[in-house]
Amino acid sequence: MKFHQYLLALLMLLSCMNNDTIAQQKAKVNALTPLDYVDPTIGGSGIVLQPTRPLVHLPNSMLRVFPMKQDELDDQVMFFPLNVVSHRVEYAFSFLPIKGKQDDTFWGKRITIASQKSSPYYYQFEDEDTGMITEYTTAAKSGFFRVDFKDNNNNYLRLGLNGGNGNVQQLDKHSFTGTEEVTGLKVYLYAETDQDITDLKVQDKNNHRLLARFSTASVKFKYAISYISIAQAKASLQREIPGWDFVAIKKQAKAIWDGKMNQITLKGGTNAQKRTFYTSLYRTYERMVDINEYGQYYSMYDKQVHKSTEPFFVDNWIWDMYIAAEPLHTILNPKQEEKKINSYIDMYKQGGWMPAFALATGDWPAMTGNHAASWMADALAKGLKFDVKTAYKGLKKNSLEGTLLPWRNGPATAIDSFYNAHGYLYSSRPEERGSKDGVEMDKWWEGRGNEGVSITLEWSVCDWSIAQLANAAGYPQDKEKFLKRAGWYSNVYNTKEGFVWPKDKKGDWIYPYNTKLLGREYVTENNSYTYNWTPRHDLKGLFELMGGRQKAEAKLDQLFREDLSLSKFHFWLNQPDASGMVGQFVMGNEPSYHIPYLYNYLGAPWKTQKRIRMLIDTWYADNVFGIPGDEDGGGTTGFVVFSMLGFFPVTPGIPVYSIGSPTFNEASIKLPSGNAFTVKAVNNSKANVFIQSATLNGKPLNKPWFTHSDLLKGGTLVLQMSSKPNKAWGAKAADAPPSAIAVDPLTYK
Known part of the structure; x- marks a missing residue:
């Protein structure tokens, strides 16, 4: 084959490959659903005043959760409020998985984000220092965390109040209860883990914060919030998340959001729009x-x-x-x-x-x-x-x-x-x-x-x-x-x-x-x-x-x-x-x-x-x-x-x-x-x-x-x-x- 023929053949081959790539990219874009375009981090740095938050919740539902940071430019999670009681103003309880050698700094420790995924129904982030992965999904009045600690050593869940009056306490080897007063409203918590707690430390005599240790490489933590009683919170949890299938709850939440986003369909415009x-x-x-x-x-x-x-x-x-x-x-x-x-x-x-x-x-x-x-x-x-x-x-x-x-x-x-x-x-x-x-x-x-x-x-x-x-x-x-x-x-x-x-x-x-x-x-x-x-x-x-x-x-x-x-x-x-x-x-x-x-x-x-x-x-x-x-x-x-x-x-x-x-x-x-x-x-x-x-x-x-x-x-x-x-x-x-x-x-x- 002469050189110019070889070159022509090569160009035709590259062109075909390029066309195939473009076609694949178009197919990928066309396969996106309305929900796939949602990015809760948009607006996450307030230009002058308040940033938006990557809230995980069901549409118009009581439970709303996000990773508490200064804004989306901050690479550290302080904690997760277990419920947004009032938009941008009032929160109840705090929760954070922690991995490492326990010391007094654990009560205020933050987790540095290596990477994160955010959607209306699911949030995930990886700890830059340990590789620990924390995931969250939601139901209407109950939430579900899944934590992959990567090994069995030095694994903790920190659970406490968000600043109001009240307490949190261990109920047995795999459950907690709590109350916190938020601007006069008493908020009740009932929570369970799928693994036994091997050790428990309290920050102070009033049980404002607990540090629960686990000897397993992964822990699931599910909970419900009530404004009526702890018994009602427990009943809501048993109704909404009766088992430990994190994927099923995530899938259920995704389906609800799909229904809302699919109510409006678009043609034309850019992906950014x-x-x-x-x-x-x-x-x-x-x-x-x-x-x-x-x-x-x-x-x-x-x-x-x-x-x-x-x-x-x-x-x-x-x-x-x-x-x-x-x-x-x-x-x-x-x-x-x-x-x-x-x-x-x-x-x-x-x-x-x-x-x-x-x-x-x-x-x-x-x-x-x-x-x-x-x-x-x-x-x-x-x-x-x-x-x-x-x-x-x-x-x-x-x-x-x-x-x-x-x-x-x-x-x-x-x-x-x-x-x-x-x-x-x-x-x-x-x-x-x-x-x-x-x-x-x-x-x-x-x-x-x-x-x-x-x-x-x-x-x-x-x-x-x-x-x-x-x-x-x-x-x-x-x-x-x-x-x-x-x-x-x-x-x-x-x-x-x-x-x-x-x-x-x-x-x-x-x-x-x-x-x-x-x-x-x-x-x-x-x-x-x-x-x-x-x-x-x-x-x-x-x-x-x-x-x-x-x-x-x-x-x-x-x-x-x-x-x-x-x-x-x-x-x-x-x-x-x-x-x-x-x-x-x-x-x-x-x-x-x-x-x-x-x-x-x-x-x-x-x-x-x-x-x-x-x-x-x-x-x-x-x-x-x-x-x-x-x-x-x-x-x-x-x-x-x-x-x-x-x-x-x-x-x-x-x-x-x-x-x-x-x-x-x-x-x-x-x-x-x-x-x-x-x-x-x-x-x-x-x-x-x-x-x-x-x-x-x-x-x-x-x-x-x-x-x-x-x-x-x-x-x-x-x-x-x-x-x-x-x-x-x-x-x-x-x-x-x-x-x-x-x-x-x-x-x-």
């Missing part, structure tokens, strides 16, 4: 969690055990969750959403107030607003069934008889009486902070005002929502009262300055006032550039205050372009929640999430399309920095799921969705009814972010929104995409989605 999407979807199942323990549950709202066959859901930071997370699950699992709302109603009946942040440990009156109203009005408008009459009574009581002040529960104060009489919550000048009108306003942290601007804005939204419930609850006479209160947001809009602005008790605007640089003196976690856009229930009225749609559009443009006015570290010293900045737009905090969609209301939908794609592509990468702010257990990732699908719910209580710019060529939602709703983006690409035209079920759609009813019927939304905007599509005033105080949500059912 699918990782971001499905990881975000997984995050939205962290809360609320059902703490009913097979026929009974303990409620901190009346400190009683209740017999019930219904779930009792807790752990909802409603200020964060009502915006996107709960509306997402209103689509994916409406029956469960009804049960979550019923749990809130039960808490009201048990404790006398509708909860703010409904934790397992009781109501935590965090943040501002009465946003259970926003959530419930939205659910009612979308056809969910619950006890509207009782819900309405609780929401009305919160609004008219309870305090509006942040971080406070209970009846109205003199400051609240001022709000009810004057239609705004007055703000304190710096020299006035402290106890005013008999109310200590700086209770939660020193030097803070009463957040009067954001409270007025958010309670206006919430009162509008209450108005939408009045007729269904049987109180039509109340509707006008709450609609009037819904307009009070305008009392803190300074038309001269073009911003929401603090107003003092006399009704005068407070000067000087920096619309950019704030702590919490006047607003919550953000500044006036964000809170300018809060009245999503009355965008028509808001735009009129701003001088009309054209001026409002220019103001919205400037939001994304405005500078910080000072160095970033000085800005974040005062605004730590304002992360993911684009101009003064804050991608990392929930009150901003509807803002990019407001161009749909201003005759410029193409700008919504441009902004959404840029924001998703920029801030939601598939790595440890992939969450620009606090995730809040679904609060942020609900926005990601909606936006990557191509639409978003802007106004809670009006059952319509604003169209954005889909990430994927095709996304299909399998609805509980058996129908499917599909979004197709034809000619979609990184550059082709703009909608040229649209059809819904084959009929032309010339407006940038559709109804919840359209979605429930199933069908297909087809968007023709291009690299150039169609500035005429959806641009007429009549094309805008509905948002005004007088809007009747029933019109869009």
Whole structure:
């Protein structure tokens, strides 16, 4: 064979091998399931505030576990909390396998990670020093560790408290019990090992920590948590993990997660985008969690055990969750959403107030607003069934008889009486902070005002929502009262300055006032550039205050372009929640999430399309920095799921969705009814972010929104995409989605 023939043959052979390799790679990618794309370590290093955690749990289940580290950049595990009692705040018990010569350092010893595997249903890590492998999987109220120590020498399990009052103790040669008090809630533990304990040491006389020694190369440790009793914890463990088959429990957990992830299927997009999407979807199942323990549950709202066959859901930071997370699950699992709302109603009946942040440990009156109203009005408008009459009574009581002040529960104060009489919550000048009108306003942290601007804005939204419930609850006479209160947001809009602005008790605007640089003196976690856009229930009225749609559009443009006015570290010293900045737009905090969609209301939908794609592509990468702010257990990732699908719910209580710019060529939602709703983006690409035209079920759609009813019927939304905007599509005033105080949500059912 001549050389050139040999070379040609070699090139053909290499080409065939390369084609085979490419084909194999494609086949491997095509074989991936939605669950395979989930990576719980995404967002594991908080850019400014809290990181996400690689939680192992079942969807909306009581038991949640992760390896406690500083963040995902930390290579040492301190311990595993045996349950996350409240997202990111409260934990019960601690557990860690340890190998080595026992000494006093064992009580605080950490394990260095050589490698780890993380998924929603399974976690594994290898000890860099000893090769020990620790694995974990889960059931609903019980968990399962499997430890491979590699040999029989110097093998220990460390079991203790997480800082609360209580104790842990050995029950016999292969079991433990424990109790720990977490913010007043008593948490009970029952645990077993498959091997005998050969020696036991205690850290102190109070049995806060135990060190159990084993003389076998491997040990399995299974346990259950209860809020009722140790006996109940034992019963749950025997029910959920009766044997020692770790693989079977892992397989069972995987199947449950497969079902949830498979509810949305995608075509097109990159692997990185699918990782971001499905990881975000997984995050939205962290809360609320059902703490009913097979026929009974303990409620901190009346400190009683209740017999019930219904779930009792807790752990909802409603200020964060009502915006996107709960509306997402209103689509994916409406029956469960009804049960979550019923749990809130039960808490009201048990404790006398509708909860703010409904934790397992009781109501935590965090943040501002009465946003259970926003959530419930939205659910009612979308056809969910619950006890509207009782819900309405609780929401009305919160609004008219309870305090509006942040971080406070209970009846109205003199400051609240001022709000009810004057239609705004007055703000304190710096020299006035402290106890005013008999109310200590700086209770939660020193030097803070009463957040009067954001409270007025958010309670206006919430009162509008209450108005939408009045007729269904049987109180039509109340509707006008709450609609009037819904307009009070305008009392803190300074038309001269073009911003929401603090107003003092006399009704005068407070000067000087920096619309950019704030702590919490006047607003919550953000500044006036964000809170300018809060009245999503009355965008028509808001735009009129701003001088009309054209001026409002220019103001919205400037939001994304405005500078910080000072160095970033000085800005974040005062605004730590304002992360993911684009101009003064804050991608990392929930009150901003509807803002990019407001161009749909201003005759410029193409700008919504441009902004959404840029924001998703920029801030939601598939790595440890992939969450620009606090995730809040679904609060942020609900926005990601909606936006990557191509639409978003802007106004809670009006059952319509604003169209954005889909990430994927095709996304299909399998609805509980058996129908499917599909979004197709034809000619979609990184550059082709703009909608040229649209059809819904084959009929032309010339407006940038559709109804919840359209979605429930199933069908297909087809968007023709291009690299150039169609500035005429959806641009007429009549094309805008509905948002005004007088809007009747029933019109869009």
